[in-house]
Amino acid sequence: MDFNQIAMIQKIKSGMDRFRANHPKFPLFLNAVSQNALMEGTVIEINVTTPEGRNYCTNVKLQADDMEFLNSLKSMGQH
CATH class of the missing domain: 1.20.890 (cAMP-dependent Protein Kinase, Chain A)
Known part of the structure; x- marks a missing residue:
């Protein structure tokens, strides 16, 4: 490094x-x-509102592949 x-x-x-x-x-x-x-089937929704009042919203429904990725991130944080 x-x-x-x-x-x-x-x-x-x-x-x-x-x-x-x-x-x-x-x-x-x-x-x-x-x-x-965080489990398969959970829906994560993100809502963002700017100071001018514009709103952006999206969501994702967690799938098995997502859980594998999220578990990898979790294990990285534990080291």
């Missing part, structure tokens, strides 16, 4: 720490969802 990669990782960690400090309930929400709600 070179110096630029280490600097980028530190920058990402710093940004994550600031995000957690600014939005302390969001990581708790994600943790609860990841432990209790």
Whole structure:
């Protein structure tokens, strides 16, 4: 790993720490969802509203392939 990669990782960690400090309930929400709600058939909906009032919304219904990917992400976070 070179110096630029280490600097980028530190920058990402710093940004994550600031995000957690600014939005302390969001990581708790994600943790609860990841432990209790991520299973095949679950629908995840994301709704974004801009300051001007524009609204963007989408959803995905989790499939078996999605669960394999999400479980891989979970295991990466545990190391």
